[in-house]
Amino acid sequence: MTTKEQRVAEIVAGHEGREGPLLPILHDVQAELGCVDGESEALIAKALNLSRADVHGVVSFYHDFHDHADARPEVQICRAEACQARGIEALMADAEKAAGERVRLTTVYCLGLCSAGPAARTRDRLHARLDAGGLAQVIEAAR
Amino acid sequence: MIVRISDDALARALGADELAEAFARKGHEVQRTSSWGMHWLEPLVEIDGRGFGPATLDDVDAILGLALSPSGEREEPRSGGGRGEQGDDPISPSGEREMWGHRVEDHPFIARQQRLTFARAGKTRPTSLEDYEASGGWAGLRRARTIGGAQVVEELIQSGLRGRGGAGFPAGIKWRTVAGTPGDQKYIVCNADEGDSGTFADRMVMEGDPYQLIEGMAIAGAAVGADQGYIYVRSEYPDAIRKLEQALALCKALIHPFRCEVRVGAGAYVCGEETSLLNSLEGKRGEVRAKPPLPAIEGLFGKPTVVNNVLTLAAVPHILAEGGSAQYGALGIERSKGTMPIQLAGNIKHGGLYETAFGVTLRELIHDIGGGTESGRPVKAVQVGGPLGAYLHPDQFDIRFDYEEYTAADALIGHGGITVFDDTADMGHMARFAMEFCAAESCGKCTPCRIGAVRGVEIIDRIRAGGRKADAVEALSVMHNAPKSDRLPEQEIALLTDLCETMKWGSLCALGGFTPYPVMSALRNWPEDFMPGREGAVQAVLDRNEA
Numbered sequence: 233m234t235t236k237e238q239r240v241a242e243i244v245a246g247h248e249g250r251e252g253p254l255l256p257i258l259h260d261v262q263a264e265l266g267c268v269d270g271e272s273e274a275l276i277a278k279a280l281n282l283s284r285a286d287v288h289g290v291v292s293f294y295h296d297f298h299d300h301a302d303a304r305p306e307v308q309i310c311r312a313e314a315c316q317a318r319g320i321e322a323l324m325a326d327a328e329k330a331a332g333e334r335v336r337l338t339t340v341y342c343l344g345l346c347s348a349g350p351a352a353r354t355r356d357r358l359h360a361r362l363d364a365g366g367l368a369q370v371i372e373a374a375r
Numbered sequence: 376m377i378v379r380i381s382d383d384a385l386a387r388a389l390g391a392d393e394l395a396e397a398f399a400r401k402g403h404e405v406q407r408t409s410s411w412g413m414h415w416l417e418p419l420v421e422i423d424g425r426g427f428g429p430a431t432l433d434d435v436d437a438i439l440g441l442a443l444s445p446s447g448e449r450e451e452p453r454s455g456g457g458r459g460e461q462g463d464d465p466i467s468p469s470g471e472r473e474m475w476g477h478r479v480e481d482h483p484f485i486a487r488q489q490r491l492t493f494a495r496a497g498k499t500r501p502t503s504l505e506d507y508e509a510s511g512g513w514a515g516l517r518r519a520r521t522i523g524g525a526q527v528v529e530e531l532i533q534s535g536l537r538g539r540g541g542a543g544f545p546a547g548i549k550w551r552t553v554a555g556t557p558g559d560q561k562y563i564v565c566n567a568d569e570g571d572s573g574t575f576a577d578r579m580v581m582e583g584d585p586y587q588l589i590e591g592m593a594i595a596g597a598a599v600g601a602d603q604g605y606i607y608v609r610s611e612y613p614d615a616i617r618k619l620e621q622a623l624a625l626c627k628a629l630i631h632p633f634r635c636e637v638r639v640g641a642g643a644y645v646c647g648e649e650t651s652l653l654n655s656l657e658g659k660r661g662e663v664r665a666k667p668p669l670p671a672i673e674g675l676f677g678k679p680t681v682v683n684n685v686l687t688l689a690a691v692p693h694i695l696a697e698g699g700s701a702q703y704g705a706l707g708i709e710r711s712k713g714t715m716p717i718q719l720a721g722n723i724k725h726g727g728l729y730e731t732a733f734g735v736t737l738r739e740l741i742h743d744i745g746g747g748t749e750s751g752r753p754v755k756a757v758q759v760g761g762p763l764g765a766y767l768h769p770d771q772f773d774i775r776f777d778y779e780e781y782t783a784a785d786a787l788i789g790h791g792g793i794t795v796f797d798d799t800a801d802m803g804h805m806a807r808f809a810m811e812f813c814a815a816e817s818c819g820k821c822t823p824c825r826i827g828a829v830r831g832v833e834i835i836d837r838i839r840a841g842g843r844k845a846d847a848v849e850a851l852s853v854m855h856n857a858p859k860s861d862r863l864p865e866q867e868i869a870l871l872t873d874l875c876e877t878m879k880w881g882s883l884c885a886l887g888g889f890t891p892y893p894v895m896s897a898l899r900n901w902p903e904d905f906m907p908g909r910e911g912a913v914q915a916v917l918d919r920n921e922a
Contacts, residue, residue: 251657251676252656252657252658252676253658254658254659255638255639255640255641255655255656255658256638256639258641259610259639259641289660290658290659290660293643293660293661293662293818294640294641294642294643294661295641295642295643296610296640296641296642297641308611310572312572312573312762312812313572313573313721313758313761313762313794313805313808314572314573314720314721314792314794315572316805316808317720317721317722317794317795317796317797317800318721318722318749340611340642341570341572341644341762341812341816342569342570342571342572342574342611343611344384344385344569344574344575344578344611344612345384345385345388345575346572346573346574346575346718346720346721346726346792346794347385347414347415347575347718347719347720347721347723347726347727348385348388348389348414348415348417348726349721351388353611356613356614358384358385358387358388358614359388360385360388360389361389
C-alpha cells in the first residue's frame with residue numbers, strides 16, 4: 233500500500249457512518265494532499281462504492297477542489313460587487329505585480345466583509361479595508 | 376478593568392486580535408464579544424459601556440487613560456437617537472472622534488434599531504452558555520417542548536415570519552407541510568451558504584450568537600418531528616465554522632434528542648439554492664433539482680426536510696418565547712411582518728448591520744443611517760438583494776422595505792443586503808459582471824442559465840463596442856435568411872432584452888431567473904453607460920419591447 237492509498241483509506245474510515253460523506257472526505261483529502269487527483273478519486277470511489285465518474289463529477293463541480301497540487305501560497309481576493317464598489321478592481325494590476333510567480337492570486341466572490349472591503353484571505357486569516365499598500369503587504373507576507 | 380473587543384471575523388480582519396493581546400499584556404481582562412455591527416468603528420474597544428473605535432495599537436494607552444478618568448465627563452455631548460449626527464465624520468472639525476469614550480448603546484445607529492435577532496450583538500460572548508442563558512436563551516425551546524409541535528407551528532404562522540433567504544415564503548406553512556408529511560426520518564437543514572455579495576448577517580449570527588441559531592433549529596426539530604439537523608456553511612467563513620462547531624459541542628446535552636452537525640460547502644455559489652444545497656449535502660454535484668417535489672415532502676435523501684435560512688431560524692427562539700409571536704407580528708407593514716436585519720455594504724460611510732421593522736425606505740437607510748457614500752461622492756446606484764438583485768436609481772429611494780413593494784418595482788429584497796455605488800461606477804460593466812458571474816456559477820443543469828449567461832456577456836460587449844460587423848458565416852451566399860448588414864447596438868439591445876426574458880421565465884432556479892434583474896435595471900436606469908450619447912435609442916427599444 234502506498235502512503236497515498238493509506239492516507240485516503242484512513243480519511244474515508246474517519247467518516248464512516250456519516251450521511252453523505254463525500255464532501256467532507258474530499259475536503260480532508262484536498263487539505264492533506266493539496267489536491268484530489270485521479271488516483272485519489274479512484275480510491276475514494278472504490279471505498280464508497282461509487283463510480284469513478286461520480287466522484288470526478290463532484291470534484292470538478294466545486295471551486296474548492298483541484299486536480300493538481302499547487303505549492304505556491306494562495307491569496308484569495310474578493311472581487312464581488314461590494315468590493316468592486318469599494319475599488320478592488322483598481323488595485324488588481326499592482327496586486328498581480330506583487331504576486332508575480334511566487335503567489336497564486338485567486339478570485340473569490342465574497343468573504344462576507346462587504347462593509348469594509350476590499351477584502352482578502354490567506355489561509356484562515358482575513359484582511360479588510362485594504363488599499364494598494366495593504367494588499368501588497370498581504371501578498372508579500374503570504375507563505 | 377474588563378476590556379471588551381469583538382472576535383467577529385470583520386473585527387479580526389482589522390486587527391482586533393492584536394488589540395486584545397495588547398490590552399491583556401497590560402494586565403486587563405479581555406472579553407471577546409460579538410460585534411455591535413457598527414463596522415466603520417471596528418475594531419471597537421468597549422470599557423464600562425464606553426466605546427473607542429476604530430482603535431489601533433497606538434491608541435491603547437490613550438484609551439486606558441480615558442477609561443480610567445472619572446466616567447461621565449465625555450458622555451453628555453451625545454444625545455441618543457437624534458438625527459443628523461449620523462453625517463458627522465469619525466473625527467469632527469473640533470478634533471473629537473465620533474466614538475471615543477461615548478456610550479456605545481446610545482449611538483444613534485444602535486439606538487434607532489429594533490433588534491430582535493441581533494438583540495445580543497455586542498453584548499455577549501458568542502460561545503458562552505452562561506451569557507446565552509442569562510440573556511433569555513433556551514426559553515423558546517423550553518416553551519416549544521411544553522406546548523407541542525402543532526402549537527409551535529401555529530404560533531410561527533401567527534407571527535408572519537417569512538423565509539429570510541430571499542424567496543420570502545411563510546416559514547410556518549413550510550413547517551406545517553413537513554410536520555404533516557409522514558416519514559420515519561425528517562431533517563432540519565440550515566442554509567448558511569451566504570454567497571451574496573453585500574450580505575453578512577448570517578455570518579454575524581453564526582459567529583456572534585451561534586446558540587440562537589441552534590435553538591431555532593432544535594425548535595424546528597421539535598415542531599416537525601425531526602431529530603437530525605445540518606448547518607451547511609460556505610467554506611469562505613472559517614470563523615463561523617469554528618464557532619458553530621464549538622457551540623454544538625458545548626450544547627449537545629441541552630438540545631438532546633436533537634442532533635446537529637456542521638457541513639462545509641466547497642465554493643459553489645449555486646449551493647445557496649435549496650435543492651442544490653441538498654444535493655451537495657448528499658455528496659453530489661450541486662445541481663438544482665426541479666420542483667416539485669418540494670423539499671418539504673422529498674428533501675434530503677428523499678425525506679421530508681425543512682430548509683430555512685440562518686436568519687429565519689435565528690428569529691424563531693424570540694417568536695416562541697412567551698408573547699413573542701404577537702410582538703413579532705405587530706412589527707412591520709402589510710404582509711412583511713417582523714424585523715429584517717439589513718446589511719449596509721459597499722461604498723457607504725456607516726456600513727454594518729441594521730435591524731429594523733419592515734417599512735423603512737432606502738433613502739433613510741442610505742442617507743440618514745448610512746451617511747451616504749464613504750468616498751463622499753454622490754450615490755449613483757444601489758443594489759439590493761445581492762448579485763441577483765436590481766440596481767435601484769436614487770429616484771427610486773422612496774421605496775419601502777417590503778417584499779411586495781420590491782416585487783412590484785421589478786426588484787427584490789433577497790437576503791437584505793444593500794450595496795452602494797458612487798458616481799464612478801460603470802453600470803454597463805456591472806451588468807456585464809452580473810452575466811459573467813452567472814456564467815461562472817451556473818450549475819449547468821438548465822440551458823437558459825448555462826448558455827444564456829455566456830451569450831449575455833457577449834451581447835453586452837457588442838453593445839458597448841457600438842454594434843458589430845456582419846458575421847462571416849452570415850455573409851455566405853447560402854445563408855439565404857441571415858441578415859447581411861452590420862448590426863446596430865440597438866438591435867443587440869433588443870436581443871439582450873429577449874435573452875433576459877428567456878432566462879427569467881425559462882431557468883430552473885433564481886440564479887438564471889434573477890440575473891436579468893441587475894442587467895435590465897442597469898440598462899433601464901443608466902442607458903448612457905451602454906450607448907454613450909444615444910440614451911434615447913436604448914429607451915426606444917425598451918419601450919417597443921414593453922408595448
